[in-house]
Amino acid sequence: MPLLNVENLRIEFPTRKGLLLAVDDVSFSIGEGEILGVVGESGAGKSLTGMAIIGLLDPPGQIGGGSITLEGRRIDQLPYEQMRRIRGKEIGTIFQDPLTSLNPLYSIGRQLIETIMTHTELSSHKARRRAIELLKEVGIPAAERRIDDYPHQFSGGMRQRVVIALALCANPRLIIADEPTTALDVSIQSQIIMLLKQICREHGAAVMLITHDMGVIAETAERVAVMYSGRMVEIGPTRQIVKQPSHPYTQGLMNSIPIIGANMDRLIQIDGSMPRLTDIPAGCAFHPRCEQVIDLCRQKRPELRNHAGSQAACWLVEEESPNG
Amino acid sequence: MVKPIKLTKDQTEFVQVDGLEKHFDASKPFLTRILNREDRQILRAVDGVSFKIPRGTTFSLVGESGCGKSTIARCVVGLYQPTRGSVQFDGVDIAGLSDKQIMPYRRRFQMIFQDPYASLNPRWRVEDIVAEPILEHRLITGKKAVRDRVDELLAQVRMTARDKEKYPHEFSGGQRQRISIARALASNPEFIVCDEPTSALDVSVQAQILNLMRDLQLELGLTYLFISHDLSVVCHVSDFIGVMYLGRLVEAGRAETVLRTPQHPYSRMLLETIPSFEERGRERRAWSGEVPNPISPPSGCHYHPRCPFAEKRCSSEVPAPITIDGQRITCHGVQEGRLPSTVQTPDIQ
Numbered sequence: 001m002p003l004l005n006v007e008n009l010r011i012e013f014p015t016r017k018g019l020l021l022a023v024d025d026v027s028f029s030i031g032e033g034e035i036l037g038v039v040g041e042s043g044a045g046k047s048l049t050g051m052a053i054i055g056l057l058d059p060p061g062q063i064g065g066g067s068i069t070l071e072g073r074r075i076d077q078l079p080y081e082q083m084r085r086i087r088g089k090e091i092g093t094i095f096q097d098p099l100t101s102l103n104p105l106y107s108i109g110r111q112l113i114e115t116i117m118t119h120t121e122l123s124s125h126k127a128r129r130r131a132i133e134l135l136k137e138v139g140i141p142a143a144e145r146r147i148d149d150y151p152h153q154f155s156g157g158m159r160q161r162v163v164i165a166l167a168l169c170a171n172p173r174l175i176i177a178d179e180p181t182t183a184l185d186v187s188i189q190s191q192i193i194m195l196l197k198q199i200c201r202e203h204g205a206a207v208m209l210i211t212h213d214m215g216v217i218a219e220t221a222e223r224v225a226v227m228y229s230g231r232m233v234e235i236g237p238t239r240q241i242v243k244q245p246s247h248p249y250t251q252g253l254m255n256s257i258p259i260i261g262a263n264m265d266r267l268i269q270i271d272g273s274m275p276r277l278t279d280i281p282a283g284c285a286f287h288p289r290c291e292q293v294i295d296l297c298r299q300k301r302p303e304l305r306n307h308a309g310s311q312a313a314c315w316l317v318e319e320e321s322p323n324g
Numbered sequence: 325m326v327k328p329i330k331l332t333k334d335q336t337e338f339v340q341v342d343g344l345e346k347h348f349d350a351s352k353p354f355l356t357r358i359l360n361r362e363d364r365q366i367l368r369a370v371d372g373v374s375f376k377i378p379r380g381t382t383f384s385l386v387g388e389s390g391c392g393k394s395t396i397a398r399c400v401v402g403l404y405q406p407t408r409g410s411v412q413f414d415g416v417d418i419a420g421l422s423d424k425q426i427m428p429y430r431r432r433f434q435m436i437f438q439d440p441y442a443s444l445n446p447r448w449r450v451e452d453i454v455a456e457p458i459l460e461h462r463l464i465t466g467k468k469a470v471r472d473r474v475d476e477l478l479a480q481v482r483m484t485a486r487d488k489e490k491y492p493h494e495f496s497g498g499q500r501q502r503i504s505i506a507r508a509l510a511s512n513p514e515f516i517v518c519d520e521p522t523s524a525l526d527v528s529v530q531a532q533i534l535n536l537m538r539d540l541q542l543e544l545g546l547t548y549l550f551i552s553h554d555l556s557v558v559c560h561v562s563d564f565i566g567v568m569y570l571g572r573l574v575e576a577g578r579a580e581t582v583l584r585t586p587q588h589p590y591s592r593m594l595l596e597t598i599p600s601f602e603e604r605g606r607e608r609r610a611w612s613g614e615v616p617n618p619i620s621p622p623s624g625c626h627y628h629p630r631c632p633f634a635e636k637r638c639s640s641e642v643p644a645p646i647t648i649d650g651q652r653i654t655c656h657g658v659q660e661g662r663l664p665s666t667v668q669t670p671d672i673q
Contacts, residue, residue, distance in 0.1 A: 185388035
């Protein structure tokens with residue numbers, strides 16, 4: 001049984017002009033201790049999917065259908081109080097901007113100890129010792145001294161380490177990391193990626209790594225899901241998708257990434273931009289930008305099909321039986 | 325009466341920055357300083373930077389946040405007054421010019437900013453935004469002629485004439501950056517400073533904008549100063565690259581050379597930290613440390629506390645630039661020849 005199972009998830013925003021579908025029929029699962037990368041451009045619905053899993057969708061956004069199951073238990077319809085207990089204890093979160101996810105008025109020690117004491121039975125003295133341990137684990141030098149410092153006294157990279165420590169407080173089984181390295185400089189970024197990988201290996205936690213940066217995914221995730229316009233267009237082993245993407249969107253995405261040393265005069269570009277939620281085209285959402293478009297693409301929406309070890313939602317992809 | 329502008333001798337380089345320094349006063353308020361007996365604190369955002377950009381080429385400055393690259397961009401277009409040093413544009417030192425004196429040059433250089441959401445006035449139609457430089461510099465007179473010119477500019481950035489009736493919020497990020505580019509082109513500039521023009525955009529749109537900028541360079545013979553933190557983007561657009569660390573240029577040279585055989589330990593680290601598609605799960609060397617506080621930078625070579633090759637001399641003596649095959653490097657280790665030779669980065673085919 002997978003750790004997390006998301007099935008046919010729909011997230012909708014009721015507006016005056018009608019219902020907007022921000023996430024449309026998305027299904028995937030994450031195994032124990034697995035790192036699943038979710039990539040897509042801004043507005044593709046990847047962060048919303050993450051927020052729906054931890055039950056923090058901002059109104060008017062709401063789950064319009066489908067189910068989310070954590071260890072065999074449905075969590076998408078839990079009342080607020082019960083969900084609050086799962087959040088932090090069973091699902092940890094790391095957000096993009098470490099400065100806004102920490103409270104500037106509390107020392108980091110207080111924030112860590114509060115979280116530990118909410119989710120475990122530890123006394124305040126033991127919680128403090130655990131907090132120091134965690135800070136050491138995420139690589140904060142002189143943790144005993146720094147535990148009483150405030151967020152503004154840390155640099156961006158160090159703050160993100162504190163946020164990771166916070167996410168680990170109750171030893172969660174799943175961590176949702178939403179653009180954890182986007183706000184950081186490249187040299188710090190690689191430190192944080194390595195830390196995240198190492199920590200998850202040691203704690204046996206699974207990670208849903210949401211990012212727009214294919215490079216980060218390629219180095220970190222075992223499997224990757226590609227989202228476009230609220231739909232999942234391709235999912236499969238990272239190696240496969242990076243080397244031989246099946247869906248034309250993934251192909252375009254990979255081609256448009258500049259690579260050092262590749263001697264190209266022009267980058268290969270995808271013309272146009274992702275459609276707005278108000279006018280998602282009929283059929284395949286990518287068809288107006290797709291160079292290989294056929295008539296069927298304009299009429300009927302493709303489902304995910306098995307192909308070469310991964311699954312892609314495209315009419316041009318040959319269906320293969322999952323065993324063969 | 326405008327004073328005559330002093331002409332310098334060397335006119336071979338189109339844009340030449342010499343010993344540029346920009347200091348900011350980051351002191352606490354006067355009374356606090358007196359009470360706590362503190363001295364003034366000077367932030368040396370740019371600390372003696374020199375480079376040249378030949379006509380029709382792209383020079384890129386890379387570095388992490390806070391290294392002073394945007395400050396240089398602003399000094400070059402005259403938005404900041406440099407503390408010391410000169411910025412020569414087509415043979416004229418524009419650094420010391422007054423607002424009035426700089427006006428004839430303003431038309432010839434323009435700037436494209438990072439955030440296309442903040443750099444366009446939300447209350448103006450695209451037409452007014454793009455026409456502003458034309459009217460400001462009185463380049464064209466007559467309503468009809470101005471409108472035609474706006475149409476032409478929009479076509480140049482691959483937008484349609486119909487778009488000029490719309491407001492900025494009706495466009496996506498990539499489209500807005502096209503509008504910024506059209507505005508920058510409106511005054512027929514020869515030199516454009518681009519401060520992180522694609523870092524707010526998604527990759528597929530980034531590719532569109534980078535391609536557009538390249539096409540425009542070939543069409544109009546533009547010279548670019550390109551500022552970015554993303555080495556792979558820089559690699560794609562540049563003829564020359566300068567790597568900055570804490571206000572100083574640590575390495576500069578032709579793009580291929582700097583990227584293929586980076587010499588300075590900091591450039592090597594930057595190149596190595598780029599995530600690679602080839603080796604998933606490769607154990608990267610843990611590059612420890614972070615950029616220090618620029619108010620109190622480390623002595624000697626600023627990079628020495630993070631440098632794996634640092635020796636005693638690095639912490640006491642500021643290295644002087646040396647030139648190897650046209651590549652200018654500021655490092656004691658390189659000068660003494662004690663650094664391991666650069667291995668070609670795995671990404672290079």
